[in-house]
Structure formats: structure tokens, C-alpha cells
Amino acid sequence: MKNPIAKYLMCAYAYYVEDKPLISDTEFDELAQNILLHYDAIDHPHKHLVTKGDLEAGTYLGVYPEMVKGAVRNYRKGR
DSSP states (O other), X not given: OOSHHHHHXXXXXXXXXXXXXXXXXXXXXXXXXXXHHHGGGOOOTTGGGSOHHHHHHTOOOSOOOHXXXXXXXXXXXTO
């Protein structure tokens, strides 16, 4: 999970949809703050899905692309 947007979406999906977090709540909050701090410099095809408001709230209740769902499955298989 190199790109912070990908990590954010994967972790949000694992937490909010699967109810099986990949990282702690504290780590998720820190990830959100880091993305918010560098938001304008981050480039990712799904960045438009994650708003600054989501990051400020520390939550994500938006759409999860199939790529994100598959990435979480693959990540879990590799652990």
C-alpha cells in the first residue's frame, strides 16, 4: 500500500464494510491527517472519491471501487 489514497480506501473498506480493520483507529486518523496535509500534491485515480471533508471527519462512507475490494482481499491473502 504505497499510495496514501489507496491505503485510506483499503483501510476504510476493511473497517466500515468488512468490520475487520487493517490498521488501528489511531493509525487511520494519522493517515487521514497526512493525506489532508499533502492532499493537493497527491496523485491517484481515485483521489476524487476522498474529499477533504472526509479526511477532516476521519471517516469515509463513499463508494469503493472494485479495485479497492480486490486489493483488500489480496492483501489479506498475502498476510
